Amino acid sequence: MDFMAELAELAMASRLRRLSDTYWQAVTAIYRESGLDFEVKWATVFILIVRQGPISVMDIAERLGVTHPGVIQVVNELVQRGLVTSEKSGKDSRKRLLSLSPDGEAMVPKLQPLWDAFVAVNRQMLTNQTHNLLQSLQEMEEQLAEKPFVNRVRDHLNQSNHE
Structure with missing residues (x-):
């Protein structure tokens, strides 16, 4: 038997991490096999910008329920990769608004079929579960x-x- 399963509630955080790592590795492999230079850790921020943009770092942090520094790290990588642009807000010069760059917009149709497949496979697995x-x-x-x-x-x- 799997020792972490045996530990049950005591190993909950470790099991969630293991499940996350399994997904992370699989999704990374799919991106690479598809020839896309895209990181798993960028996905939620990138998708939010796709659906919501232009949007501020603070709004992203609130919507995703993650830390402001964590969002800034991902945003900086997306900007460095050329997928996102950051511009001062017309309403508040202290606030920066994030939007897709032309390269980011060109990446969306390449990513969307993969995201659709991720959703379909997850739905299929979820329907095969008791809970x-x-x-x-x-x-x-x-x-x-x-x-x-x-x-x-x-x-x-x-x-x-x-x-």
């Missing part, structure tokens, strides 16, 4: 948004110490 992983992840994220894991563990430890 819906996406729904379970959403529920976990909502619970953690209400009360972070660290606070839950501290409360549990405090309760255990008082019993």
